Amino acid sequence: MKITKDLYQSSLALLTDFYQLTMAYAYWKSGKAEQEAVFNLFFRKNPFQGGYTIAAGLDYIIDYCRNFRFDDADLHYLAEMKNADGQLTFEAEFIEYLRDLDFSCDIDAVEEGTVVFPNIPIIRVKGPLIQCQLLETPLLNIVNFQTLIATKASRITLAAKGDSVLEFGLRRAQGIDGALAASRASYIGGCSATSNVMAGKLFGIPVSGTHAHSWIMSFDSELEAFHAYADAFPDKCVFLVDTYDTVNGIKNAIEVGKSLREKGKEMLGIRIDSGDLAYYSNIAREMLDEAGFRNAKIVASNDLDEQIITSLKVQEASIDVWGVGTKLVTAYDQPALGAVYKLAAVKLESGVWEPKVKVSQQSIKINIPGKHGVVRFIKNGKALADMIFLDEAHEERNAYVIIDPNDPTKRKKINVNGLERELLLKPIFRAGEKIYNRPGIKQIRENAQKNLLLFDKAHKRFVNPHIYPVGLEENLYQMRTELVLKMKNYDNEQ
Ligand SMILES: Nc1ncnc2c1ncn2[C@@H]1O[C@H](COP(=O)(O)OP(=O)(O)OP(=O)(O)O)[C@@H](O)[C@H]1O
Ligand SMILES: O=P(O)(O)OC[C@H]1O[C@H](OP(=O)(O)OP(=O)(O)O)[C@H](O)[C@@H]1O
Ligand SMILES: O=C(O)c1cccnc1
Numbered sequence: 341m342k343i344t345k346d347l348y349q350s351s352l353a354l355l356t357d358f359y360q361l362t363m364a365y366a367y368w369k370s371g372k373a374e375q376e377a378v379f380n381l382f383f384r385k386n387p388f389q390g391g392y393t394i395a396a397g398l399d400y401i402i403d404y405c406r407n408f409r410f411d412d413a414d415l416h417y418l419a420e421m422k423n424a425d426g427q428l429t430f431e432a433e434f435i436e437y438l439r440d441l442d443f444s445c446d447i448d449a450v451e452e453g454t455v456v457f458p459n460i461p462i463i464r465v466k467g468p469l470i471q472c473q474l475l476e477t478p479l480l481n482i483v484n485f486q487t488l489i490a491t492k493a494s495r496i497t498l499a500a501k502g503d504s505v506l507e508f509g510l511r512r513a514q515g516i517d518g519a520l521a522a523s524r525a526s527y528i529g530g531c532s533a534t535s536n537v538m539a540g541k542l543f544g545i546p547v548s549g550t551h552a553h554s555w556i557m558s559f560d561s562e563l564e565a566f567h568a569y570a571d572a573f574p575d576k577c578v579f580l581v582d583t584y585d586t587v588n589g590i591k592n593a594i595e596v597g598k599s600l601r602e603k604g605k606e607m608l609g610i611r612i613d614s615g616d617l618a619y620y621s622n623i624a625r626e627m628l629d630e631a632g633f634r635n636a637k638i639v640a641s642n643d644l645d646e647q648i649i650t651s652l653k654v655q656e657a658s659i660d661v662w663g664v665g666t667k668l669v670t671a672y673d674q675p676a677l678g679a680v681y682k683l684a685a686v687k688l689e690s691g692v693w694e695p696k697v698k699v700s701q702q703s704i705k706i707n708i709p710g711k712h713g714v715v716r717f718i719k720n721g722k723a724l725a726d727m728i729f730l731d732e733a734h735e736e737r738n739a740y741v742i743i744d745p746n747d748p749t750k751r752k753k754i755n756v757n758g759l760e761r762e763l764l765l766k767p768i769f770r771a772g773e774k775i776y777n778r779p780g781i782k783q784i785r786e787n788a789q790k791n792l793l794l795f796d797k798a799h800k801r802f803v804n805p806h807i808y809p810v811g812l813e814e815n816l817y818q819m820r821t822e823l824v825l826k827m828k829n830y831d832n833e834q
Contacts, residue, residue, distance in 0.1 A: 356476075361474075368434055373437075394494045460714050490529035492668055579607065613642050617657055638660050706745075
């Protein structure tokens with residue numbers, strides 16, 4: 341198998357949970373396959389106990405949907421599949437139905453790099469029930485991971501307060517595809533470059549790096565190793581100084597930096613990868629400045645994350661560039677986002693959309709029924725609140741009351757006079773045709789940076805962040821409450 345972005349452009353229809361296929365078969369059998377439906381993809385809690393999330397993964401989803409088909413090998417596999425009793429799982433006629441299945445859904449989605457919050461539909465799929473259903477697992481697989489990593493990268497780069505963050509995660513990432521997707525999402529979230537060369541080639545992300553301890557260890561002395569590296573890369577030297585003794589390593593880097601300077605070249609800096617990073621970076625800064633290398637950068641690495649970077653900033657460590665691997669690409673402290681994909685409405689024969697709700701003992705798990713839109717209200721460059729509304733029944737008003745979906749006592753009145761409004765869901769596919777022009781990865785990263793500026797720093801702090809208001813428009817809230825009561829058969833209960 342070719343390990344490239346082409347992976348998403350070949351047939352991946354079987355990259356799904358078996359139950360999606362059994363449901364697809366049963367929808368077909370019961371004549372419901374072509375009934376129109378709407379599904380929403382959303383998450384219930386910001387990851388990392390944070391106050392915001394950065395959406396990512398749409399670009400992969402576009403490729404997945406455009407290439408959605410069962411190829412001959414897939415169909416052969418399904419045609420031969422047997423139940424425990426030895427009977428074929430699927431009828432031959434159903435296999436032929438799958439052969440002719442042509443992606444024809446409408447998809448609306450929040451653009452990559454957009455700041456999003458719990459309950460907002462970040463992807464809305466409308467189309468034949470069978471197609472919407474078959475998309476559940478792959479859409480979740482793609483969005484859950486990339487959104488999680490883009491958010492982690494955003495937190496880490498916010499902690500670095502404008503310093504460059506290099507993503508070094510490939511060796512510790514969750515497999516090959518995990519590594520590639522993580523490099524992409526890390527860049528969207530704010531990293532400046534990746535060490536992953538294939539990610540650079542596939543996605544157009546800047547590639548960067550220093551050298552490893554093995555380089556030093558392969559020579560008789562550290563000084564010799566630094567000289568040899570300087571000969572190979574006179575304009576790109578970042579010397580790793582902690583292989584034997586960090587202070588001595590800094591001295592050696594300075595010595596080689598001086599000889600480079602005699603040749604009209606300048607070392608870029610040093611890297612420290614162990615020990616007390618505040619202590620050694622401050623010593624390094626003093627030594628470098630004293631030797632006339634004020635522009636030499638100090639790179640730090642070693643199991644960094646947003647908490648350690650924040651602490652090192654408080655300690656006034658002299659670190660200019662942060663190399664972050666394991667804890668970024670594995671989303672170490674929260675390995676999954678937990679986004680879900682729920683049926684929200686079906687179209688009746690009469691043409692009327694019927695909202696659907698899943699009732700749960702836990703109110704946080706009750707979905708928001710209906711076909712929605714999301715509007716973000718913005719005042720003087722600051723986002724005030726997001727409102728989820730019933731797309732079909734929406735009327736423009738001068739003021740709205742939005743209601744927290746999990747707590748009806750939490751409400752906010754929004755007077756729209758003087759406010760900017762942004763509709764967050766953008767049209768991506770119409771009847772299976774892509775109508776969205778994909779921005780390049782650099783544009784997505786820039787959009788994410790700009791989008792973050794809309795939000796108060798209170799929502800971005802790591803400890804007990806201030807909760808950004810996301811609410812249901814009153815009519816939607818009312819409809820949902822009535823539907824839940826109806827489905828619980830409340831009137832009949834004694
Ligand atoms: N001044 C500091 N304040 C807070 N955390 C730090 C500081 N200096 C280093 N760390 C972090 O402490 C953790 C462990 O560092 P430690 O000094 O134990 O590693 P090390 O044993 O020197 O490195 P290695 O095991 O890679 O050789 C790392 O996550 C590192 O980023
Ligand atoms: O610490 P991370 O955030 O994952 O960043 C990547 C790490 O990978 C390299 O270490 P290496 O593989 O040589 O292992 P070691 O430094 O832990 O011995 C590098 O020196 C970083 O320490
Ligand atoms: O280039 C580096 O310094 C690097 C790359 C991968 C992992 N650790 C460090």
